[in-house]
Amino acid sequence: MKTILRNFISVLRRFRMATLLNILGLSIAFAAFMVIMMQVSYDYTFDSCQPESEAIYRMDMQYQGEQVAIMSRPLARAFTESSPHIKAGTLMTSWTSDGFYSVERSGEIQNFQDPIATVTPDFTRVFHFDMVEGDETALEQPKSAMIPESIANRLFGNESAIGKQLMGGTSGKVVAIVNGVFKDFPRNSSVRNIIYLQMDPKENYDEWGNSNYYFFFRMDDPANAEDVKENFKKNFDKTKMAGSDLDWERDKIDLHITPLTQLHFLTNASYDSMPKASRQTVQVLFAIAFIILLIAGINFTNFSTALTPMRIKSINTQKVLGSPDSLLRLSLLGEAVIISFVAFLISLVVLHLAENSFIASLVDADMSLGVQWKIIGVTGIIALLVGALAGGYPACYITSFPPALVLKGSFGLSPKGRVLRSTLVSIQFIASFILIIGSLFMFLQNHYMQSAPLGYDKDELIVVELNSKINKNLSVLESEIKTFSGIEAITCADQILSSRDYYMGWGRNYNDKPFCAVGSGCILWRISLVGELCLPYSDLLVGISGSLCYCFGHYFYNRYLPELASSKFESGGKYKVGVIRL
Incomplete structure (x- = not known):
């Protein structure tokens, strides 16, 4: 180990610029890889915070050939009651509004504004909530509210939030009473960290034509979901809709169910305000992350190969003096691994700085190092592998030639030396051009989205939010x-x-x-x-x-x-x- 460190310090002194360029290129590549993989992980693990998330479904309605994410309250109720395989069903308003409200704290009335949604009481039975205060019955009482821990701390500090009143912003009337506080969900969750109010039990209770709600339900076994849906369609009394704006046959109504784990990638349903992502885009980002590592690894190998003519005589002189090939190869491999790992450590500093920069606004995921420890750990292992792969082949290649050939001639100008460098440079250029062309198309698409006409003149318009x-x-x-x-x-x-x-x-x-x-x-x-x-x-x-x-x-x-x-x-x-x- 001492020999490896001594050789590394010697290389750093002799080839300072090449080593610094290697470290700089690798550190930027590792930082970019981690940022991209944070976004990829954010999308692929969306709603994975829900236990048994594969058993939770959202039902959409097909109306006149168009899939819509909303449905009426009586239709959702009829489906929930149609099978014992459905453990619970719940409704949530298809929109959230920023509500102005006030609370009393330390004898003073303080005003706040937060997103609010109304849900039916079984919301806590379909979705799992880690309750800090209260239990899953928190929404069963009239005018009950359930709030996340972050809002509870902001409103009431260290005081218990149970029983606290939320009052209308200007009327001063009690609009809700806090009956539960739940632990905040991660960012990649369909259940947001907002205020949930109990839906009025009489609201549109029998209005078949009033489709304003998202309908979620939990199955006892996901394997039964499709059978339950088909059985409901077969046995549902469609005459119950008579007299409403909906007609099952006329409007060509059909039902679709989507697992919660796939809801993030469902993009063809109208009136769907749930957070969305394109599966193809995520796959492209995943590929780009590894292409960046490939380019960085090839660049690392090219730098090492470029130093071959200057190092091979020294290495083979050591062979002549009795150093075994295994020790020389281990020394060269150790140098590459150390350079790669140092670059990884520097990339963590870059990532920490990016957390508070504009880059954070481009990523939905939380970029905190403590939160993303899994991706950081995996990247650390990849850094060691990159060092081993990028340094292993040159180490074996440099020490594979007879000392007499190397000491007498110029290996750098030999046919094998030229072929190796030409091949690596060609691969690097191809990968780089793929990234450049892909980035150009992304830029053009982004430019179109930002400059496309909106149908009105937005210049010289000032927008102010009113209470x-x-x-x-x-x-x-x-x-x-x-x-x-x-x-x-x-x-x-x-x-x-x-x-x-x-x-x-x-x-x-x-x-x-x-x-x-x-x-x-x-x-x-x-x-x-x-x-x-x-x-x-x-x-x-x-x-x-x-x-x-x-x-x-x-x-x-x-x-x-x-x-x-x-x-x-x-x-x-x-x-x-x-x-x-x-």
């Missing part, structure tokens, strides 16, 4: 803002335009005919009446109903609303209603 108190006085806000010069128009909306879809789960009729069918997703955006609509060249159609303004795409307009173009009529004698082309 519920200000929302009650929008006219006052409008008057005050208009006093500032340079402000041409003001409007209010539920969401930033194009930031997300806003779907209807109910129907609307015009002249006794449905013009917004259930599940058609006709509403894209809601705009309050206050102010002017400042969309200079929007490609949308806008219809005002009550105190809200509904935006439709041209496809929906051409299909359902041609006779309403430019029409105006009264609604309740208060607001004008119409469809306007901008």
Whole structure:
């Protein structure tokens, strides 16, 4: 070991630049490999935090040939009750909203804002929660709430959260009581670390046409899932839907079930706001990670080979003086392994620095070294293997020639020496070009997504988030803002335009005919009446109903609303209603 370290220090002094370049290239390669593998692991292990995750399914509905992730409450209830193989079923609203609320702490009322979703009580029986306070019955009481440990610590510090009241942001009325606190889920989980409220037991209880919910269920045995679904379709009394907006035969309704473990890669279901990833993209990233290691290993071997003409005479002189081949090869191999492992240690420093840089925003996974210890450990082993593979062949190759041949001539100019270097350089160039071309296509796709026309002019637009108190006085806000010069128009909306879809789960009729069918997703955006609509060249159609303004795409307009173009009529004698082309 002392001989190996002594030779390594000698090589570092004699070939300082080559050694530093080797270490630099390998350290960057190892850091890039770990970052990419963190994202790959994040996607491939999505929802693996759930025990028996293979037994949890989400049911989607096929409506008029389109798969939709939402379904009605009575249909979900009928399926849950159809088989003893279904251990539990639960519903969750298909959207989460950032709710303003307040809590009392140390005698003071403090305001907060967090995402909120409503669920049925069996949510804790379908999904596993590691409860810090309370138990799986936390959502069975009226107005009950369940919050993650991170939010509980932020709201109540070291105090117990059980029994604490969540009050409306401006009304001061109690909207929920905390009955449970659960340990935070990892980032790659469909169950998010948000506030869960008990769904109103009467909400859309028998509304077959109101499809607004995600439906999850847990099986006793995953092998029975398809049989249970087919049995339900065969025996379900479809006349129960009579009188609703849904008709099993007319709307060509079918049912699809997706295991929770595959839900992250399901991308063909409409109205699905669950986190998604492309399986092909993840596979490409996986391949890129190992191509980077291949290029780094070849580069390492090329540097070692490039030093061969300068080192081979010294090595073979040692052979002449009696050093055995095995010791010389072990020494050369040890040098390569040490260089590779030093590069790995430096890559950990690079990774730690990247954790607090813009690179972290490009990765969904938590880049903390303590969290990613498995990937770091595997990369450390790979670093040793890279050193052994990249240094092993040159070590054997350099010591395989008779000392007389090497001491008399120039090995670097021999045919075997030239073939070795040419082959390695060719492989390196091919792999590099593959990465460059792939990166170019990714850049072009990313550029297209960032520069594609959105249908409205987003320049010179300022967006400000309002709380519920200000929302009650929008006219006052409008008057005050208009006093500032340079402000041409003001409007209010539920969401930033194009930031997300806003779907209807109910129907609307015009002249006794449905013009917004259930599940058609006709509403894209809601705009309050206050102010002017400042969309200079929007490609949308806008219809005002009550105190809200509904935006439709041209496809929906051409299909359902041609006779309403430019029409105006009264609604309740208060607001004008119409469809306007901008």
